Amino acid sequence: MPRLVADAAISCAIAAVLVAAQVEARGARVVAPGASVRRAAGPAGVLEEWRRAGVRGRTLVHVARPVGLGADPGPATEANFVERAVHEGLVRRILHVVSEADWPEVERHLQAMPAAAGAGGGYRVVDRGTPVVVTRLGDLPRASEPVLVDVDVDRLSDAELAALAARLRQGSLRSDLVLWYGARTPNPLEPLGAAAE
Amino acid sequence: MPPPSRTALGAAGLLALAVFLRAWGVADIPGYTGDEPLHVAQAEAFATGHGVDGAWWNPPLSYELLHASMSALGDGPWGRRARNVVLGALTPLLVALLGFSLFQERRRTGWIAGALLAVDPLHVTLSRGTFEEVQAAFFFVAAALAVVHAARGRPTLVLGGLALGCALASKHYFPLAALVLGAYALAPSPGPSPDPDRPPPSLATVILRLWLVAAAVYVATYLPWFGRGYGLGELVSFHLDVLRVQRSLDAAAFTNVHLPASGTAGEWFLVPSMLVVLAQPGETLSRYHALGRNFPAWLAVLPAAAAVALHALRRRSRPEALVVALFAAIYVPLLLAGRPIFVHSAVAVLPFALLAVARAADLLAGRWPRAAAAWLALALAFALFLYPLATARRVPDALYAPFLARMVLVDPR
Numbered sequence: 065m066p067r068l069v070a071d072a073a074i075s076c077a078i079a080a081v082l083v084a085a086q087v088e089a090r091g092a093r094v095v096a097p098g099a100s101v102r103r104a105a106g107p108a109g110v111l112e113e114w115r116r117a118g119v120r121g122r123t124l125v126h127v128a129r130p131v132g133l134g135a136d137p138g139p140a141t142e143a144n145f146v147e148r149a150v151h152e153g154l155v156r157r158i159l160h161v162v163s164e165a166d167w168p169e170v171e172r173h174l175q176a177m178p179a180a181a182g183a184g185g186g187y188r189v190v191d192r193g194t195p196v197v198v199t200r201l202g203d204l205p206r207a208s209e210p211v212l213v214d215v216d217v218d219r220l221s222d223a224e225l226a227a228l229a230a231r232l233r234q235g236s237l238r239s240d241l242v243l244w245y246g247a248r249t250p251n252p253l254e255p256l257g258a259a260a261e
Numbered sequence: 262m263p264p265p266s267r268t269a270l271g272a273a274g275l276l277a278l279a280v281f282l283r284a285w286g287v288a289d290i291p292g293y294t295g296d297e298p299l300h301v302a303q304a305e306a307f308a309t310g311h312g313v314d315g316a317w318w319n320p321p322l323s324y325e326l327l328h329a330s331m332s333a334l335g336d337g338p339w340g341r342r343a344r345n346v347v348l349g350a351l352t353p354l355l356v357a358l359l360g361f362s363l364f365q366e367r368r369r370t371g372w373i374a375g376a377l378l379a380v381d382p383l384h385v386t387l388s389r390g391t392f393e394e395v396q397a398a399f400f401f402v403a404a405a406l407a408v409v410h411a412a413r414g415r416p417t418l419v420l421g422g423l424a425l426g427c428a429l430a431s432k433h434y435f436p437l438a439a440l441v442l443g444a445y446a447l448a449p450s451p452g453p454s455p456d457p458d459r460p461p462p463s464l465a466t467v468i469l470r471l472w473l474v475a476a477a478v479y480v481a482t483y484l485p486w487f488g489r490g491y492g493l494g495e496l497v498s499f500h501l502d503v504l505r506v507q508r509s510l511d512a513a514a515f516t517n518v519h520l521p522a523s524g525t526a527g528e529w530f531l532v533p534s535m536l537v538v539l540a541q542p543g544e545t546l547s548r549y550h551a552l553g554r555n556f557p558a559w560l561a562v563l564p565a566a567a568a569v570a571l572h573a574l575r576r577r578s579r580p581e582a583l584v585v586a587l588f589a590a591i592y593v594p595l596l597l598a599g600r601p602i603f604v605h606s607a608v609a610v611l612p613f614a615l616l617a618v619a620r621a622a623d624l625l626a627g628r629w630p631r632a633a634a635a636w637l638a639l640a641l642a643f644a645l646f647l648y649p650l651a652t653a654r655r656v657p658d659a660l661y662a663p664f665l666a667r668m669v670l671v672d673p674r
Contacts, residue, residue: 071469074419078469078477085480085496088487121490135314151311156490178509190502193312195495 092153094120095210101232101242101256107132108140110214110243114154117241121153123207125237127161127228128216131198133191142216150194155212158196159204161228163220167200174198201227210238215253217246226252268361271372275357279350279379283388286652287346288338294653297341300391304328310485318503322430322482323393341391348399349388353379355402356612360619362409363580369626373619373637378612380644382553382651387608389652394608397431400424401438402612405587408442408471409580414459418446418470425471426478433503434609437590439475443467445583511600526595529554529607530562530614536604537665539672540653547658549665551650552604557640562614565621572624581620588613 096117104110107128124146126132132146140148149155162170174180174187181188186199197205201224213232217225229252231237244253293301299315306313307324316324326344334340353375360371378384387395407421425442428435446467462470483496491499524532533556541548566585573581592610595602607614626633649656 071466074469074474078473081477081481082493085484085487086493088484089490089492089495092488092490153309153311153489157495179506181505188502190317190506192314193317193499195498195502 089121092121093209094118095122096240099240101239101244101253103254104214104243104245106245107142107145107214109245111140111145111148113241113243114149114212115152119154119212119241121156123157123159123209123211124149124155125159125161125204125207125211125213125239127201127214127220129162129166129219131158131160131191131196133158133194133196155194157194159207159211160196160198161201161204162198163224164200165221166219170198204231204237206236207238210240213237213239213242215242215244215246217244217248217251217253219246229253229256232256268368272354272357275372275375275379276350276354278376279353280346282380282385282648283346283350286654287342287389290653291338293341295390295392297391300324300327301331301336301341304331308485310483310487310489310491318506319393319432320430320479320482321486322427323396323432325482325485326396327391342389345388345390345392345395349384349395352384352395352399352402352612355399355406356616359402359406359409359612360616362406363583363616364620364623367623370616370619370623373622374612374616377555377558377615377619377640377644380641380648381555381558381611381615382551382644382647383555383604384608384611385648386550386552386651387605392605392608393432394434394605397428397434398609398612400428400431401435401591401609404428404475405442405583408446409583411471412446412448412461414461418462418466419474421446422471422474423478426475426482429475430479430482432609434591434594434606437594438587439472441583441586441590443471445579445586446471448579524601524604526592526598526602526606529604529610530559533560535668537650537668537670539670539674541655542672542674543655543658545658546655548653548655549650549661550653551647551668553647553651554604554607555640555644555647557636557643558615558618561618561621561636561640565618566614568621568624569617572620584613584616584620588617 096119102113104113126146128142130142132142132144133150134141134143135147136144138144146155146158150158171187174189177187177189179189183197184199184205185203186197189196189198199205201220215225215228220228225248228237232239232242232253233256242253242256244251303313303316303319304324304327307321308328310321312318327341330344331340334343356378357371357375360374361368364370384395401424404421404424407417407424411418411421421442425435425439429439446462447464449461480493480496486496524534528534533554535551535554537549537551539547540550566588569581570585572578573585588610591613595606595610622633622637625636648654650661
């Protein structure tokens, strides 16, 4: 009987660890209140907006050519701003969306990486422990949580940009904060922003 | 059996020797040595659940304890090195106790293994730094000791699970060995039970108290990582990533120019060679730093393991089988890596390698006592000869030059 009680106590302690881990994880994910689609002043501006919104522990849908995980010091640029966000705990995993035009070159590069694994129609890689799924918009997996989205609108075709706007509008891609930058006009994300306001 | 007071005295002497060899002059170099800059950066990053280049795949406990040590004692030589000095000095004692528990009728095995580990130059070197292997080996030997007692019906299996979890969370050397420990706890003892009122654990008990407790400890060490928003499902994906990345690594992935000189794991116990760096040349006295291998002990490892395995088969000896199985379960995965591996990893194998050597020496002593005594004296003397090189002390060139001429000597000038 004492053995049974001890085993029950040990089982409870193990369950408590798992629950604590999950609670800690959920509590660490901070979502911005409401939903917003707006223009940012380039990659550095995106990082500033994330900091200002107080988001933490998030999945990022990063629509741009470079993944932004460079470790180079200095001001935030398109080459390193995502790394800054990861380092500060704002972002924990990345779904990197590459345009159809850029995909052949990116895929060749990924195929040459021994540690890259197939994931849906894309590839899963890890950068210093941060999981990155590199994919095209059509293969973007459905996220089970609201995501942060940043878009370099100049890298996508009109059709891709329209498809991204449609996914956001229909809610198949749920986001509390969509930030875009670039010079393209007209930009189908702009009306989404006006609607969100 | 010697009276307990003699055993206690011997254990105290062993501990004192291990502490002395590891702590003496450990703060002489106040700045960073070896991989300390890297490990300190890792400790700061892992404390917030973040990964860093070249280490993100490692489990976090080693860096968490280093961070705790530096928080308590500051980012000075003791703050960085105290953890390994303490755990490294305790490991030979634990190895001796494990030897006593396994070979109760022949305590000599435990004494020899403990003494060889206490003076082992590589273990001494790593115990005076920040390397993860010292802590990992300490916790795994503690787990083995608890499981051996649990197999006799003692209530130590949960302790074994806690220690095993800490070992697994220190570095990924022990998944196979964890299975071996469970199998040992379950395997029925030949002959009558030592205590019929205390039956050995059942499969359900081993799963719960050893493996699941270890898994829970392992998960708990990732709490800072969960604090970055990652969930339990992502912990599984992360480990699949670690496995994939580790399997894709080749020697070119490492930037340390000394890696090829470490050789493959297959060479550790076969090739009498070691990497020695000329740290500070002098007129007649120079300072060297060696990743030392105690050749008389290390070159005896594979023959001893084979002899002990054969003996275990003939006598159906569970303790001997356990020593060889744990040695193999830790060593074989390193062998299968097929690429040069830093010799530091040998510290994870060393407790069981030296237990096998000690057991073989003890068996040998039954038939050829003088030969066994001569070999042991040679092994201890050679380890002490290497001690100044292992601890980067100044030595007379005239005494060491003939030996160093046969080693891989790196002159950074």
